[in-house]
Amino acid sequence: MSKPVLSVRNIQKSFGGIKAVRGVSFEVQRGEILGLIGPNGSGKSTLFNCILGQLPADTGEVEVNGKPVSNIRPSDLNKLGVGRTFQQLSVFPKMTVLDNVILAGQEHRGTMLSRLFGPGDAGLTAEAEKMIEFFRLTPYRDTPAGSLSYGQQKLVDAAMAFMAGPDLVLLDEPAGGVNLTMLANLKDRLVAYNAEHGTTFVVIEHNMEFVMSLCTRIIVLAEGAVIAEGSPAEIRANQTVIDAYLGG
Numbered sequence: 001m002s003k004p005v006l007s008v009r010n011i012q013k014s015f016g017g018i019k020a021v022r023g024v025s026f027e028v029q030r031g032e033i034l035g036l037i038g039p040n041g042s043g044k045s046t047l048f049n050c051i052l053g054q055l056p057a058d059t060g061e062v063e064v065n066g067k068p069v070s071n072i073r074p075s076d077l078n079k080l081g082v083g084r085t086f087q088q089l090s091v092f093p094k095m096t097v098l099d100n101v102i103l104a105g106q107e108h109r110g111t112m113l114s115r116l117f118g119p120g121d122a123g124l125t126a127e128a129e130k131m132i133e134f135f136r137l138t139p140y141r142d143t144p145a146g147s148l149s150y151g152q153q154k155l156v157d158a159a160m161a162f163m164a165g166p167d168l169v170l171l172d173e174p175a176g177g178v179n180l181t182m183l184a185n186l187k188d189r190l191v192a193y194n195a196e197h198g199t200t201f202v203v204i205e206h207n208m209e210f211v212m213s214l215c216t217r218i219i220v221l222a223e224g225a226v227i228a229e230g231s232p233a234e235i236r237a238n239q240t241v242i243d244a245y246l247g248g
C-alpha cells in the first residue's frame with residue numbers, strides 16, 4: 001500500500017480533568033473520503049484541532065504525506081497541501097463570488113497584500129471561473145456572496161478551499177444548516193471533485209445520512225476513543241455504535 005496522506009498516531013488531549021481525546025490513531029489513504037463521527041462531546045472537534053495544529057496535543061504525532069506536522073502553524077499546513085473548511089462560513093459577504101474565489105487563491109499562494117488591496121486578477125480569474133463552474137455557481141459569478149442562500153455560500157466556501165489544489169481537505173460539518181436540495185448538490189460536487197482530482201477528504205459531520213452517502217470509510221469516536229471503523233454499511237449495522245448513540 002502507498003504512503004498514507006494522513007497519519008494520526010496516539011493523539012491524546014485533556015482539558016484539566018477531562019480526557020477529550022484518549023489515544024486516537026488512524027491513517028487515511030490517497031483518494032479516501034473518511035468520515036469522523038460520534039455523539040456530542042466525543043472529541044471530534046478536539047481531534048480535528050489537534051490534527052490542524054490549532055490545539056497542541058498532549059501526546060502523539062500527525063504526519064501529512066510522511067512529514068511530521070505536529071504543532072505546525074495552520075499557514076504552513078496549507079503549504080503542505082492541506083486545506084480546510086470551517087463550521088462558520090469564511091466568505092466575504094460584500095465581495096462577489098468571483099472575487100472571493102480569486103482572493104482565496106491569492107491567499108493560498110501567500111499574497112497577503114491582497115487582503116489590503118483587493119483581489120485584482122493575479123492570473124487567477126480563469127482558474128477561479130473554472131472552479132465556480134465546477135461548483136455550478138456560474139450564474140452567481142458577479143453576485144455578492146452574502147446575498148446567496150446559505151447552501152450556495154457553503155459551495156463558495158468549498159470552491160475557495162479547493163483553490164489551493166490541496167491533497168487533503170478537512171471539512172468541518174459541511175452539511176450544517178444546509179437544506180436538503182443543496183445538500184444533495186454539495187455531496188454530488190464533493191464526490192465529483194474527489195473522483196476527478198483524487199483529493200482526500202476527512203469530514204466531521206452530524207448529519208448521518210450525508211456521512212453515509214458521502215464517505216468511503218467511517219471512524220466512530222465515543223468518549224475520546226475510536227469504538228468502530230468500517231464502511232458505511234458496516235457502521236450502520238454495528239451494535240457498539242448504535243449503543244453509543246442511544247446512550248449519548
Ligand SMILES: Nc1ncnc2c1ncn2[C@@H]1O[C@H](COP(=O)(O)OP(=O)(O)OP(=O)(O)O)[C@@H](O)[C@H]1O
Nearest residue numbers: 015018019020038039040041042043044045046047
Ligand atoms: N476548550 C475546552 N476546555 C475544556 N473542555 C473542553 C474544551 N473543548 C472541549 N472540551 C471538552 O472535551 C470533550 C470533547 O469535546 P469536543 O468538542 O471535542 O467533542 P465533539 O465530539 O466535537 O462534540 P460536538 O459534536 O458537540 O461538537 C467534551 O467533554 C468537551 O466538554
